Amino acid sequence: MALLSVEGLVKHFPLGGARAWLDRLGGQAPRSVRAVDGVSFAVAPGETLGLVGESGCGKSTVARSILRLVEPTAGRVIFGDVDLTALSAEPLRRQRRNLQMVFQDPTASLNPRLSVGRTVQEPLQRHTTLGAGERRARVAEVLAQVGLGAELVDRYPHELSGGQRQRVNIARAIATRPRFVVLDEPTSALDVSIRVRAILLLDELRSTLGMTYLFISHDLASVKYLAHRVAVMYLGTIVEEASTAELFTRPLHPYTRALLSAVPVPDPDRRHARIVLAGEVPSPIDILGGCRLRGRCPLAQPVCAEPVTLRAVAPAHRVACHLV
Amino acid sequence: MPWPWRRLARNRLSFAALGAILVVTVAALLAPWLAPYDPDEPDAAAALASISVRHPLGTDLYGRDQLSRLIHAGRVDLLVALSATAIALTLGATLGAGAGYRGGWVDHLVMRGVDAVMAFPAFILALAITAALGNSTANVVAAIALTHVPIYTRLIRGEMLKARETEYAEAARTVGNRPHQIVLYHLFPNCVPPLIVQATLAMGFAILTVAALSFIGLGIQPPQSEWGQMTAEGAGYVVSGEWWLVLFPGLAIMLTVLAFNLVGDTLRDLLDPRMRGVR
Amino acid sequence: MSELLQVHNLTVHFATEDGLVEAVDSVSFSVRPREILGVVGESGSGKSVTAHALLRLIRPPGRIVRGEIRFEGADLLALPEEQMGEVRGARIALVFQSPRTALNPVLTVGGQIARLYELHQHVSRAEAWRRTIEMLTLVGIAEPARRARQYAHQLSGGMCQRVMIAMAIASSPRLLIADEPTTGLDVSIAAQILDLLRGLGRRTGASIVLITHDLGLVAEACDRVAVMHAGQLVEIADVRTLFKRPLHPYTQALVRSIPRIDREVAMEPIPGAVPSLLAPAPGCRYADRCARVLPVCRLERPMLRAAEVNHEVACHAVEVDSGAAVR
Numbered sequence: 001m002a003l004l005s006v007e008g009l010v011k012h013f014p015l016g017g018a019r020a021w022l023d024r025l026g027g028q029a030p031r032s033v034r035a036v037d038g039v040s041f042a043v044a045p046g047e048t049l050g051l052v053g054e055s056g057c058g059k060s061t062v063a064r065s066i067l068r069l070v071e072p073t074a075g076r077v078i079f080g081d082v083d084l085t086a087l088s089a090e091p092l093r094r095q096r097r098n099l100q101m102v103f104q105d106p107t108a109s110l111n112p113r114l115s116v117g118r119t120v121q122e123p124l125q126r127h128t129t130l131g132a133g134e135r136r137a138r139v140a141e142v143l144a145q146v147g148l149g150a151e152l153v154d155r156y157p158h159e160l161s162g163g164q165r166q167r168v169n170i171a172r173a174i175a176t177r178p179r180f181v182v183l184d185e186p187t188s189a190l191d192v193s194i195r196v197r198a199i200l201l202l203d204e205l206r207s208t209l210g211m212t213y214l215f216i217s218h219d220l221a222s223v224k225y226l227a228h229r230v231a232v233m234y235l236g237t238i239v240e241e242a243s244t245a246e247l248f249t250r251p252l253h254p255y256t257r258a259l260l261s262a263v264p265v266p267d268p269d270r271r272h273a274r275i276v277l278a279g280e281v282p283s284p285i286d287i288l289g290g291c292r293l294r295g296r297c298p299l300a301q302p303v304c305a306e307p308v309t310l311r312a313v314a315p316a317h318r319v320a321c322h323l324v
Numbered sequence: 325m326p327w328p329w330r331r332l333a334r335n336r337l338s339f340a341a342l343g344a345i346l347v348v349t350v351a352a353l354l355a356p357w358l359a360p361y362d363p364d365e366p367d368a369a370a371a372l373a374s375i376s377v378r379h380p381l382g383t384d385l386y387g388r389d390q391l392s393r394l395i396h397a398g399r400v401d402l403l404v405a406l407s408a409t410a411i412a413l414t415l416g417a418t419l420g421a422g423a424g425y426r427g428g429w430v431d432h433l434v435m436r437g438v439d440a441v442m443a444f445p446a447f448i449l450a451l452a453i454t455a456a457l458g459n460s461t462a463n464v465v466a467a468i469a470l471t472h473v474p475i476y477t478r479l480i481r482g483e484m485l486k487a488r489e490t491e492y493a494e495a496a497r498t499v500g501n502r503p504h505q506i507v508l509y510h511l512f513p514n515c516v517p518p519l520i521v522q523a524t525l526a527m528g529f530a531i532l533t534v535a536a537l538s539f540i541g542l543g544i545q546p547p548q549s550e551w552g553q554m555t556a557e558g559a560g561y562v563v564s565g566e567w568w569l570v571l572f573p574g575l576a577i578m579l580t581v582l583a584f585n586l587v588g589d590t591l592r593d594l595l596d597p598r599m600r601g602v603r
Numbered sequence: 604m605s606e607l608l609q610v611h612n613l614t615v616h617f618a619t620e621d622g623l624v625e626a627v628d629s630v631s632f633s634v635r636p637r638e639i640l641g642v643v644g645e646s647g648s649g650k651s652v653t654a655h656a657l658l659r660l661i662r663p664p665g666r667i668v669r670g671e672i673r674f675e676g677a678d679l680l681a682l683p684e685e686q687m688g689e690v691r692g693a694r695i696a697l698v699f700q701s702p703r704t705a706l707n708p709v710l711t712v713g714g715q716i717a718r719l720y721e722l723h724q725h726v727s728r729a730e731a732w733r734r735t736i737e738m739l740t741l742v743g744i745a746e747p748a749r750r751a752r753q754y755a756h757q758l759s760g761g762m763c764q765r766v767m768i769a770m771a772i773a774s775s776p777r778l779l780i781a782d783e784p785t786t787g788l789d790v791s792i793a794a795q796i797l798d799l800l801r802g803l804g805r806r807t808g809a810s811i812v813l814i815t816h817d818l819g820l821v822a823e824a825c826d827r828v829a830v831m832h833a834g835q836l837v838e839i840a841d842v843r844t845l846f847k848r849p850l851h852p853y854t855q856a857l858v859r860s861i862p863r864i865d866r867e868v869a870m871e872p873i874p875g876a877v878p879s880l881l882a883p884a885p886g887c888r889y890a891d892r893c894a895r896v897l898p899v900c901r902l903e904r905p906m907l908r909a910a911e912v913n914h915e916v917a918c919h920a921v922e923v924d925s926g927a928a929v930r
Binding site: 067069093094096097100101103104105108109110111112113114122123126127169172 | 490491492494495496497498499500501502505510513514
C-alpha cells in the first residue's frame, strides 16, 4: 500500500492582463501556464522516489501542490488513508506533522530573526504538547542527528555556513519525526564538496528514522545514489518512471535518453555522442496536442501527433511514448 | 536581548544623540522636581532679565524663569510627540500588515484611504483638524497621529508584500503555523526595522508640528509653556535685544529633533540580530 | 616560446577588515595554443581570483603581490594600463558566471555586442549591427535579428550565456577564459554551451581556460587540467592522466567523492574543510585534511615538480614515493 498516492494532479496558473480579460469576454477560458498537467504516481513506505527534470518541467510545483502550499487545480493526493486535497484548513494543518519539506535555498528558508533553536522547536510547538524543557531536549537531540553541535542553538542563520544552514533546514523538517519528507532540490544551492555530505546525511536519516522521501532534483547523479525509483518530468507530465537501476541502464523515452546523455561523466575515455534535442523547451502556455516532445524529438513520427499516455511497458516501468 | 553598549559607544555621534534624548526624557519626567522655579510664577522685579546665576536662561516679560518653563514645555512636547507616534504606529502598522498580507479588496480599501489622507499636505491637515476640533492637547495628538498613519501603513504594507513571498514564510506554513501565527511571529518581526527608523524620524516631525501649531497660536494654549509657543513669543523680542527668549526654546527644538534623527539608524541596527558579531 | 600564456608565481592578497586573505599563493601554469585547460577546485580555491588576475581585474582591497604573466611575449603585470586595456576584451576575453546579471539590463543584447564592434573595430553602427547578427548566429541563437532587439531578462539563462560568449569572441581573442560558464544552467543547456565553446575554440584557434568545480565537465571538454586547493595549485596534468593516475591526495579524494551516473561509487566526502585563507599556516594547505601528511608538509610548501611527462604535482608525499622508487 502506497504511503503517498498522487492521482491526476493538475496545476494551472491563469494568466492575467488584458489578453485574459478579452478571452473571457469572448467566452473562452483564459490561457494559463500549465505547470502541472496530469501527474500520477505513488510512493511506497520507506522508499525514495526521485523526481527529475529540467527547469520549468513542473517538479517544484508538484511538490508544493502535494503539500497544498499551492492549491491544485484538479486531482487528488492521498496520504495514508487521508485525502489531503479534501481537507479543510485546520485538519490539513494537523497533517503537516507528518508531511514536511526541506527547501532549496538554505538561507532564504530560515527566518533571519530567529535563532536556530527557536526555528527547530517551532514544529514541536505547533504539533506536540511537549513543555519548553522537553522541547529543548528534543531540539538538542535533532541537532545531533543532523551533525550540528548543541552550542549552535542560540546562533542565528547568518552566523552559520551554507552547509550548516541546510542542516538546520533538515533538522526543522525531521523534528516531529514525519513519515514523509519532500526534498526540493536540497543540495542545489550547496557547494559541491558539501553536497556529498548532505546526500549521505539524508540517506542515513531516512533509514534511521524510517522516513519516505520525494527527492526532487536536476542532479541526476545524486538521484541515482539516493532514489529507489525515478520519475522523469517534461513540460508538466511524467514521461518515464522506473526503478533507478532500470532507468539509468535502459532508458526508453527519448527525453530521458537525451537527458542522461547530457550529464558530464568524469571519465575522459567515455566521451560519448550526445543525443541532442532540437531547439529549446517550449512555453508551458500554448501546449500543442499529442506528445509534448514532438517538436524536438529526433525520432518524431506522424503518430506522435496523437495524445500519449503513461503506460507500463515492463513491470514497474512506465513510459509515455508512442514509439516504445 | 543584552543591550550592546560597546557597539553603541563605538559610534560616538549616535551615542551622543541617545544621551541627548535620555537627558530630555529624564528632564521631562522629573520636571516638577528638576525645575528650580514654578514655571507660571511671575516675578515682576526680575522681568526680562538676561542669563544669570539665579535665572540661567533668563526671564520673560512676566519674570517667569525660562529654564523652568523650558523643562515643563519639554514635557508637553515629548508627551504629545510620543503619544501621537505611538498611536499612529499602532494603527498604521495594523492597517498596513492587514492590507499587505490579505491583499485583494482589503488592500484596495486601506490604500485608497491612505491616498486620501496623503493628498493633503501634512501640516495643513493637522492645522485644519486642530482648528476644527478645538485647541486641546488631545486634539493636537489626534491631528498629528492621523497625518502620520499613512506613512506607517505604506511602509509596513510594502515590507509585508516582500516578506509574504519569502521562502521562510512558505516554510513557516509548511511547519504548521496558522496564518495569524505566520504574520505575528515570522512576517511582522521582519517588517519592523524600517518602522523603527521611521518612528524616530517621525518623532522629530511630530515635535516640529506641535511647535509649529503653537507658533501660530493653535494647539497648546498659554499659560501652558511649549517650545514652539515660547519661540513665537521670543521672536517678538529679538529686535529689542532679549535674545535669550527665542534662542533657548529654538535650540531645544532643534537639538531634540536632531537627536531623534540620528538615533534612528543606530537603534535599528542594535535590534537586528544580523549585526551581532559584526563590527 | 611555444606557450600562449605563462603564469609564474602569481600571488594575490586581499587586505580585509579581519586581516590579510592570501587568496592565491604562488600559482604557476601555462596555456598552450589551441588547447583547453581546465582549472578545477572547490569554492574558495582561488580559481576565479586567478582568472581575474590574468586580466588585471583585481581591485583594492585585492592586490597582485607578485608574479609574472607572460602573454604574447609581454609581461601583462608590467604593462601600462592603456596597453592592458587593449589586451582585455580583444586579445584575452572573459566569460563571466551568472550571465544574466553580467549583462546590462537596460540595453538590448544586440546593442551591447554592437557597441563592442564600434569601439574596438571602429566600424559604423550599421556594420556593427550586421556583425552582431552574424555573431549571434554563430553562437547558436535562433532568430538572431529578433533576439538582438530583446533585453537580458527576456532571454533564458542558456541564451544569455550564448550572448556573453558572443561578446567575448567578438574581437577574436587568442585566449578565452570561461569562469563557471555552465553553473546554474540545466544539464542539456550546459552540454550545448560546452559544445559551443569547444567548437569556437577549434574554429578560431583560440585557447580556452575553463574554470569549474565540475570534474565531469573537465573530463568531457579539456585537454589538460590544473587542480587548485585553497589558493595553491596542487596538480596539473593531461586529462586522461589526471583521471587515471591522480597523484596528489586532494585530486584522488576529489575524484572519489563525486557522485556519478556511469558507475557505482561510494561517495566519500573529502575529510575536513577548506582551511581559512586568513593568515594561513605555512606549508601545504591540504595538510590538515591529508591522509598522507608528513611533518615537512606543515613546514614547507611543496613545489610543483614533474612526476612524469606532462604531469606535475606539488606534494611532499609524492616526492618521497618517487624518491623511494628511484632508490
